[in-house]
Amino acid sequence: MFVDxxxxxxxxxxxxxxCLSFLREKYRPNGGPNGGDGGNGGDVVLVCDRNVxxxxxxxxxxHASAKNGEPGRGSNCHGANGxxxxxxxxxxxxxxxxxxxxxxxLFEDGEKIVLLKGGNGGKGNxxxxxxxxxxxxxxxxxxxxxxxxxxxxxxxxxxxxxVGFPNAGKSxxxxxxxxxxxxxxxxxxxxxxxxxxxxxYPETHQTLTxxxxxxxxxxxxxxxxxxxxxxxxxxxxKMLLFLxxxxxxxxxxxxxxxxILLEELAHxxxxxxxxxxxxxxxxxxxxxxxxxxxxxxKATGETVLTISCIQxxxxxxxxxxxxxFCIKN
Ligand SMILES: Nc1nc2c(ncn2[C@@H]2O[C@H](COP(=O)(O)OP(=O)(O)OP(=O)(O)O)[C@@H](O)[C@H]2O)c(=O)[nH]1
Ligand SMILES: [Mg+2]
Numbered sequence: 260m261f262v263d264x265x266x267x268x269x270x271x272x273x274x275x276x277x278c279l280s281f282l283r284e285k286y287r288p289n290g291g292p293n294g295g296d297g298g299n300g301g302d303v304v305l306v307c308d309r310n311v312x313x314x315x316x317x318x319x320x321x322h323a324s325a326k327n328g329e330p331g332r333g334s335n336c337h338g339a340n341g342x343x344x345x346x347x348x349x350x351x352x353x354x355x356x357x358x359x360x361x362x363x364x365l366f367e368d369g370e371k372i373v374l375l376k377g378g379n380g381g382k383g384n385x386x387x388x389x390x391x392x393x394x395x396x397x398x399x400x401x402x403x404x405x406x407x408x409x410x411x412x413x414x415x416x417x418x419x420x421x422v423g424f425p426n427a428g429k430s431x432x433x434x435x436x437x438x439x440x441x442x443x444x445x446x447x448x449x450x451x452x453x454x455x456x457x458x459x460y461p462e463t464h465q466t467l468t469x470x471x472x473x474x475x476x477x478x479x480x481x482x483x484x485x486x487x488x489x490x491x492x493x494x495x496x497k498m499l500l501f502l503x504x505x506x507x508x509x510x511x512x513x514x515x516x517x518x519i520l521l522e523e524l525a526h527x528x529x530x531x532x533x534x535x536x537x538x539x540x541x542x543x544x545x546x547x548x549x550x551x552x553x554x555x556x557k558a559t560g561e562t563v564l565t566i567s568c569i570q571x572x573x574x575x576x577x578x579x580x581x582x583x584f585c586i587k588n
Contacts, residue, residue, distance in 0.1 A: 261452035263413040263491070265317035270324035272300025272341035274378035274401025277386070280333035281394065292395055293335050294384040300377030300404040301325030301341035305354065307365035308347040314411050316347075325375075328401055331383040341377060351416040351495070354409050362409075366416060374409070378402035412491065417455050417470035418585045420493025422524070423502035424516050425449070425474030425484070426509055428541040431568035432502060433471040436578060441471055447509075448473060448485060453492040460582055467585050470496065477519045480526035490527040497585055498535040499524075505552050505565070506545035513540070513551050514558045535584065538563045539577060544570045 275297025282290025303325050323346055329338035354363040354374065363372045379402045387395035421429045425447030433439050437456025442449050450473050458467045472492050476484040493499060501520060503513045517538070524531040538559070540552055544567040556563055564580060566573035 260315055262313050262315045262318045263453075265314040265321065265411050266408065267317050267321045267323065267411060268406075268408050269303045269322075269344075269346075269375055270406045271303050271344075271375035271377040271404030272325040272327040273403050274298070274300050274380040275328035275330040275338035275341075276400045277381035277383040277398035278331035278333060278336075278338075279384045279396060279398045281384075282334075289394070291393065292384040292388050293333055294398060295331030295333070295336040295338065296383045296386070297331045297380030297401045298328030298338035298340040299380045300328045300401070301343040302373045302377045303344050303346065303375040303405075305352070305363065305365060305372045305374050306345050306347050307350055307352065307368055307370040309350055309368040311347045311349045313349060314352070314413055317411055325377055325404065327404075328377070328380045330401075331380070331398075335383070335385055338380060340380075343377070346374075348411060349413055351414045353412045353414055355412065357408055375405040375407060378404040414494055415453050415455055415470050415492035416495055417468040417493075418497050419467060419469040419581060420496035420499045421469060421471050421502055422493065422499050422520055423474060424476060424504065424509070424511070424520070427474065427502045427504040427516075428568045429471050429474065429502050432539075432541065432566070433469055435568055435571065435574055437469060439471065447476075450474065451485070453489055458578060458581065460578075463582075465582065465586060467581060469500070469581075475520055475523045477523075479523045487523055487527045490524065490531065494528065494531070496534065498537060498581075499531070500581070501536055501538045503538065503540050503555070503563075504542050505540035505555065506542040506548040507551055508542060508545065513555050517555070517559055517561075537580065537584070540565045541568060543567045543572060 278294030280294035325344040326341035381399040430441035439456030543565040
């Protein structure tokens with residue numbers, strides 16, 4: 260199960276109350292006030308952790324709270340501060356509040372954000388002693404911790420986003436280019452969850468990340484197929500790689516495929532079309548591919564790189580093209 264969106268209800272700890280107390284000892288009459296301060300409430304802190312890959316934890320356990328601060332005690336004892344609650348989230352998590360405003364984004368492993376502040380501890384009566392009031396009976400209460408309902412949304416971070424129809428060979432490509440082990444199969448919607456792979460360039464010691472997402476079909480924006488909700492995982496990519504089944508194995512026309520993909524992207528967010536794109540024609544090993552390719556180039560006017568994942572053709576050239584583009588930009 261892959262969860263990329265979760266609603267959570269969070270509570271920071273309340274501050275402990277200040278203490279009202281007086282020193283009472285034999286032979287020391289009127290020993291004076293000695294009520295200590297309350298401890299502060301714990302914060303709710305988000306911690307970005309690269310070992311967390313999705314938001315499943317929050318789907319099943321949507322409530323989390325930090326501990327309250329302890330009240331102050333006699334003998335000037337300060338109450339203990341409440342423990343903060345640390346919530347691990349994956350890289351690329353966006354936090355939105357009930358008004359749909361983005362209030363935090365976590366990108367890098369180890370990054371921390373205090374989402375809710377714990378309440379302050381109250382003051383014990385020792386703080387209110389003065390020349391005119393030697394025995395104050397005044398304390399302050401701890402303040403309440405912040406609370407809130409939020410939605411965590413995971414938007415994968417990758418340099419390159421793979422866009423294509425089901426069966427175009429997206430998973431086959433990511434498996435050749437990277438160490439990802441995506442399932443490949445000759446039926447649509449084999450891939451159900453996004454997955455990021457890392458392309459290594461040993462000669463230059465560089466790396467690029469590429470995201471495989473479930474295939475799009477015509478009407479995806481009306482929730483056909485798996486819909487367009489997975490497009491949030493390519494929103495942040497530097498470039499989009501359109502993978503076209505140029506052999507038209509499933510009986511579709513590659514020119515229509517490309518047009519539909521652009522339309523579906525536009526339905527989700529027009530700014531996706533402003534991203535640099537690279538058009539890659541896969542399955543060039545199959546018979547009708549050459550004929551379709553000529554027609555495709557003519558109709559779209561795009562520069563097309565041809566590859567075959569099965570025969571490992573054109574892969575090195577593609578890898579180099581991706582490197583030059585992404586590293587330069
Ligand atoms: N002939 C040929 N077949 C290919 C090529 N690349 C992939 N295939 C086949 O096409 C089928 C679909 O490949 P996948 O990699 O699963 O396609 P996908 O785009 O990830 O599909 P979904 O996950 O369903 O969206 C598999 O049977 C692959 O073996 C290729 O270059 N040539
Ligand atoms: Mg796939």
